[in-house]
Amino acid sequence: MGELRKVVCPYCGFGCNLLIDPKTLKVKPHHGEPNRGKLCPKGLHATEFVTSRDRLKRPLKRIGSAMVPISWGVAIDEIAGKLLEIRELYGADAVAFLASSKVSNEENYLLQKIARLFGTNNIDNCARLCHEASVHALKLAVGTGAQTNPYEDLEGFKAILIWGYNPAETHPVVMDYILRAKRKGAKIIVVDVRETRTMAFADYKLVLRPGTDITLANTMIHVIIREELYDEEFIRSRTNGFSEVKMAVRKYTPEYAERVT
Numbered sequence: 001m002g003e004l005r006k007v008v009c010p011y012c013g014f015g016c017n018l019l020i021d022p023k024t025l026k027v028k029p030h031h032g033e034p035n036r037g038k039l040c041p042k043g044l045h046a047t048e049f050v051t052s053r054d055r056l057k058r059p060l061k062r063i064g065s066a067m068v069p070i071s072w073g074v075a076i077d078e079i080a081g082k083l084l085e086i087r088e089l090y091g092a093d094a095v096a097f098l099a100s101s102k103v104s105n106e107e108n109y110l111l112q113k114i115a116r117l118f119g120t121n122n123i124d125n126c127a128r129l130c131h132e133a134s135v136h137a138l139k140l141a142v143g144t145g146a147q148t149n150p151y152e153d154l155e156g157f158k159a160i161l162i163w164g165y166n167p168a169e170t171h172p173v174v175m176d177y178i179l180r181a182k183r184k185g186a187k188i189i190v191v192d193v194r195e196t197r198t199m200a201f202a203d204y205k206l207v208l209r210p211g212t213d214i215t216l217a218n219t220m221i222h223v224i225i226r227e228e229l230y231d232e233e234f235i236r237s238r239t240n241g242f243s244e245v246k247m248a249v250r251k252y253t254p255e256y257a258e259r260v261t
């Protein structure tokens, strides 16, 4: 490898550093934070698309069943002309602009500018489709639709409950942090509807019937309340609706959960 350049992997929010040889485009992991010499397959193969035979390098226009290369000037003129024609005939709201989380914030910003200049608020991003549910739930539960702790915190935990998530296969760099915690004595509890590879590292594994997660969650709350395992001061000063929760989980005994899940 020649002189390596350090860049951030574009594929997920973990933000691993990749060391790339600009001549060969070969990738090596960076040994500092946050990935500590590890990369998942997505990062390791992050540059393959650059040399891929399928890479789109110029605009193509469908003519009949063929995709015919055209120049950028012709493509931009044709698309702009067609958009103006649609706006003239049907109004600006007949058009929607869809942005991508695989381009930069600045490019997304520019696309929403184009949409508004065109005259519509129909602008969306695939990140909303993927993350709307989790962002909403996190905002309700903890006040912000984002991760609450840095990944480094995982190493200091004494127990890690992994629920409906399979980092051993989907996020091996995070799994490395979890395994460091395990080596320091943390108990790993994995809940999922199928036997995942992450379960191979679990101290406790719970394989549920699909659709019964909420029963298990309510049962855990039931036991925490019944055995007074909660922090009273925290409940008093930082939460509301506790008596309603108590009522709601009354029937969720472990015996009930065992039958359902």
Ligand code: SF4
Binding pocket: 009, 010, 011, 012, 013, 014, 015, 016, 035, 039, 040, 041, 042, 043, 044, 171, 172, 173, 174
């Ligand atoms: S975990 Fe994988 S996809 Fe995510 S940043 Fe690291 S190498 Fe990239």
